[in-house]
Amino acid sequence: MTPKATNCRDCGKLFLNIGTGKYCPECMQKHEKQMDEIASYVRDNPRSSVDEICAALDVKKSLVLSMLQSGRLEEIDINVKYPCAACGKKISHGRYCKACGKKITGEIAASLRRIRDNAKLQKAKKGVYSKEQWLDK
Ligand SMILES: [Zn+2]
Ligand SMILES: [Zn+2]
Numbered sequence: 001m002t003p004k005a006t007n008c009r010d011c012g013k014l015f016l017n018i019g020t021g022k023y024c025p026e027c028m029q030k031h032e033k034q035m036d037e038i039a040s041y042v043r044d045n046p047r048s049s050v051d052e053i054c055a056a057l058d059v060k061k062s063l064v065l066s067m068l069q070s071g072r073l074e075e076i077d078i079n080v081k082y083p084c085a086a087c088g089k090k091i092s093h094g095r096y097c098k099a100c101g102k103k104i105t106g107e108i109a110a111s112l113r114r115i116r117d118n119a120k121l122q123k124a125k126k127g128v129y130s131k132e133q134w135l136d137k
Contacts, residue, residue: 034059050082069095
């Protein structure tokens, strides 16, 4: 990637983007520090919500959410709530709530079952035919 002058998404300052992302080096450093703060805050206050974290640490909600969705807080036993990517229900891990996750894996399982049932049906049909053939004799 060729370096490109980009406005930092956070502070708006112009910086030379060498493929490091949307933020200037200072904000990237700031974010790293904030992410550490978020992680330790969540460790100390496992029951806190995203709003509480933002208020307590003065960090952007999107930063906390991106940490959660990328699994950066997964190893910590947290109860932070943010909306499911599919239905908007409050969740604390991954991208989907339990119901949507189940629905998505359920759909895959259902289509697999359909394929299996079809195969069984074909086999059963064959079985009937051969029996009839046997009776004809
Ligand atoms: Zn910046
Ligand atoms: Zn959902």
